Amino acid sequence: MNAFQDLLQTPIEFLKGVGPAKAELLRKEVGIAVYEDLLQYFPFRHVDRSKFYKISELQESLALVQLKGVVSSFELVGTGPKQRLVAQFTDGHGQLELIWFQSIRWVQATIKVGATYVVFGRPALFKNTYSLVHPEIEPVSDVQNGKGLMSLQPVYNSTEKLKLRGLDTRALARCTWQLLEATSNQISENLPLGLRQHFQLVDRKAAYKQIHFPDSLEKLEEARRRLKFEELFFLQFGMIYNKRARKAAQRGHVFSHVGQYFNSFYQDHLPFELTDAQKRVVKEIREDIRTGQQMNRLLQGDVGSGKTVVALLTMLLAVDNGFQACLMAPTEILANQHYQSIQALLGELPVKIALLTGSTKVKDRRILHENLRSGALHFLIGTHALIEPEVQFHNLGLTIIDEQHRFGVAQRAKLWAKNTIMPHVVVMTATPIPRTLAMTLYGDLDVSVIDQLPQGRKPIKTMHATDAHRLKVFEFMRQEIAKGRQVYVVYPLIEESEKLDLKDLTDGYESISRAFPLPNYRVSIVHGKMKTDVKQFEMNRFVTGNTHIMVATTVIEVGVNVPNASIMVIENAERFGLSQLHQLRGRVGRGAEQSYCVLMSSNKLSADAKLRIKTMCETNDGFKIAEVDLELRGPGDLAGTQQSGMVDFKIADLTTDAEILRQSRQAVEAIFQHDAELQQADSRHLVQAYKQYHRRHKNWSAIS
Ligand code: ADP
Ligand code: MG
Numbered sequence: 173m174n175a176f177q178d179l180l181q182t183p184i185e186f187l188k189g190v191g192p193a194k195a196e197l198l199r200k201e202v203g204i205a206v207y208e209d210l211l212q213y214f215p216f217r218h219v220d221r222s223k224f225y226k227i228s229e230l231q232e233s234l235a236l237v238q239l240k241g242v243v244s245s246f247e248l249v250g251t252g253p254k255q256r257l258v259a260q261f262t263d264g265h266g267q268l269e270l271i272w273f274q275s276i277r278w279v280q281a282t283i284k285v286g287a288t289y290v291v292f293g294r295p296a297l298f299k300n301t302y303s304l305v306h307p308e309i310e311p312v313s314d315v316q317n318g319k320g321l322m323s324l325q326p327v328y329n330s331t332e333k334l335k336l337r338g339l340d341t342r343a344l345a346r347c348t349w350q351l352l353e354a355t356s357n358q359i360s361e362n363l364p365l366g367l368r369q370h371f372q373l374v375d376r377k378a379a380y381k382q383i384h385f386p387d388s389l390e391k392l393e394e395a396r397r398r399l400k401f402e403e404l405f406f407l408q409f410g411m412i413y414n415k416r417a418r419k420a421a422q423r424g425h426v427f428s429h430v431g432q433y434f435n436s437f438y439q440d441h442l443p444f445e446l447t448d449a450q451k452r453v454v455k456e457i458r459e460d461i462r463t464g465q466q467m468n469r470l471l472q473g474d475v476g477s478g479k480t481v482v483a484l485l486t487m488l489l490a491v492d493n494g495f496q497a498c499l500m501a502p503t504e505i506l507a508n509q510h511y512q513s514i515q516a517l518l519g520e521l522p523v524k525i526a527l528l529t530g531s532t533k534v535k536d537r538r539i540l541h542e543n544l545r546s547g548a549l550h551f552l553i554g555t556h557a558l559i560e561p562e563v564q565f566h567n568l569g570l571t572i573i574d575e576q577h578r579f580g581v582a583q584r585a586k587l588w589a590k591n592t593i594m595p596h597v598v599v600m601t602a603t604p605i606p607r608t609l610a611m612t613l614y615g616d617l618d619v620s621v622i623d624q625l626p627q628g629r630k631p632i633k634t635m636h637a638t639d640a641h642r643l644k645v646f647e648f649m650r651q652e653i654a655k656g657r658q659v660y661v662v663y664p665l666i667e668e669s670e671k672l673d674l675k676d677l678t679d680g681y682e683s684i685s686r687a688f689p690l691p692n693y694r695v696s697i698v699h700g701k702m703k704t705d706v707k708q709f710e711m712n713r714f715v716t717g718n719t720h721i722m723v724a725t726t727v728i729e730v731g732v733n734v735p736n737a738s739i740m741v742i743e744n745a746e747r748f749g750l751s752q753l754h755q756l757r758g759r760v761g762r763g764a765e766q767s768y769c770v771l772m773s774s775n776k777l778s779a780d781a782k783l784r785i786k787t788m789c790e791t792n793d794g795f796k797i798a799e800v801d802l803e804l805r806g807p808g809d810l811a812g813t814q815q816s817g818m819v820d821f822k823i824a825d826l827t828t829d830a831e832i833l834r835q836s837r838q839a840v841e842a843i844f845q846h847d848a849e850l851q852q853a854d855s856r857h858l859v860q861a862y863k864q865y866h867r868r869h870k871n872w873s874a875i876s
Contacts, residue, residue: 179358180208187347194337201331210351211359211380212822213344214399215326218386227266230295230302235342236325236349237304238292239263240312243270243285259283261291261304268295269303279309288312294346324386348384356381362861363402364854367839373398397832400824404612404836406865411615412844413862418616423593424466425569430458431492433523434485441519442481449624450478456620457486457598461570467596470614473622474794475602475758476629482622483572484514486598491523491550495569495595498552500559502575504529504704505711509733510574511553528554528563531704573599602758603751604794606802609826612833632761634769634789636745645770646687649739653693653720657738657765662756664747665700665725673725674701680743681723694719700727726752735763745771745788746781750801753788780804803827 184204185195198204204213225237241263249256257279259270270291272279283289293307328344359377361368368375374382374391379398386392446454453471460467473479487497499514501507511527518525526540526549543549547566552558599617610619637645649659661684663677681697688695696710696719707727714722715734722737740760745753753771761767771785787800826833847855 179355182207197337201334215328217327218324227263227268232297235345237295240290242288270307271303271305326384400829400832401836403824404833406862408615408840409862415616419465422466426464427461427489427493429493433488433491437488447624447626449622450482453482453620453622454485461596466594468617469598470617470619471598471600476762477622478626479600490570495567496565497570499572504555507555523550525551528557530557568595570596604798606798628764630766631792632767632769636771636785638775652738658736659721659739661723661741663725663743695721698724738765738767740769743772746773746777750784750797754797
């Protein structure tokens, strides 16, 4: 019996021909630690094996070869367990041995001396003679009739270090072949038969065999589809399963009351009518927070869609129900701005509100901490300074997190680790996540979408310009400034080349200062290397309309709100990703005036950069932009997905597998629809299978 309960969890070093040194390398280089990892180390392509080698061409480095020739003789060699059947095999170009330790009788009965066969196996060299041990062997007529011909050979990713230790693609194929033979009856089915039939999925064992060593392209495709389906299925099943478990287990504060704070703000202080989308989202939240279950909600809304006021209304509901609320923003500038705009919106409403950032003075901090603990403070707005241990709430009922992708999951968890009952959580993001991705990555959250901009907004006009147009762009800036508007000029700042970028920025600032001289024009500059108070001062000059132009790096990317700004000039636009461009553009078009975005680039553009710029010029729709971004970069690079830890797919690829994703989603939904409590046998098996799947998934990522 195997020492490991589950054969597939056997450390890879015990696989024949691996051993401790190679095992260590496999683990480090490609994350293969146990048998199962190797089975799931899928080939990235296959080569056509319809090629026949000549015996004279054989090399030991060939993993699997196919030969055509004649069996010229048989001989039984040795005795006992070492007894083997050796056949001489010739193809007119040489001779080799076919060796069997098992099934000797079967071979003797079926393989005929003098007949022509096609054989397939791993060539081994011993004393100048090649041999194939336990080759696949078929009469040439069968092969020519297309029966059982395996023409597709797997190609695996290997690394330099692996290759140096002899673990090239061929060796990996060899190991996998051997492992499949040894473990195939351990690969148990984990999807119910009915489901497999409905979605025409091949069984799991066959899928593993066929994805490595397919009989045909069709079989390969079936195998790939089955394994992708399985991966996406369990991911989504787990999301819903866990969400339900969490909801059942996690008590939440009950915000049943709509009181004075909410009502008087809504009736007397709200400076505009909410959009229908905002109203719908407020309603979704209100319904959610009175159930007694803890709310975990993702609030998606394009830049400028008005998420802040929705957050504020929710915070007021917390106060109406006797709770404190906090709002956490990723930067000091943003926290400041939230603080100011929320204070302005609240007017003389008796809500006690404070700001806490890295630059809050020690003395102020002490008072703040006290008021927070006593419950005298209603709202706390700030940066990640909020998660410091000395920040203790009297009764935190609601946490709002702005621009969620800037915070790690661990950071977020700290916020509520202090509380026995978790506060309700709203995570706001202005990075639209394509629908396909959202349901996969955030299936464990409830999602609200503000898919409508406030009335009267004019779509931003976007154009592409090169250096040759610079004077025209300056002229256009002058015209807008003459109308009383303000302008952003943004430079990329990408860490590896920070110094160069900073020089770009300061050069740009100088040339703009020359083109827009005092006393008629005033220009601000803001970048990440500045001291916080200087930065703040410069920001404020622009926010209050004291300066006409803000030259900045992407520090202004997120959330900054200056409705009077009407032009966003993005320098070196080709260096920005789509979602960043969209975020930046969202800084303008916040007032009633027509706004513009100018994408400056060099003349030489890569195909991707061209498509990004074209997409920006064609649409303002964040969701459309996100779809293109997803296609260009794949899900792993999309903002907001890195922290999810869910994009580490073994085989599925969300950019290309939308259809499989849709079907697997449908399958998951059907299960919860027909058997909500997961009581039926099939459902119970699925829960078991999921838990196993999940455990292995976790093991795998913990190792890599
Ligand atoms: P974002 O969703 O990008 O955070 P904000 O909450 O900053 O957007 O809102 C952008 C601007 O739109 C703010 O000036 C805000 O006061 C304004 N606003 C929000 N909702 C409405 C509305 N329903 N009607 C008019 N203006 C609105
Ligand atoms: Mg915002």
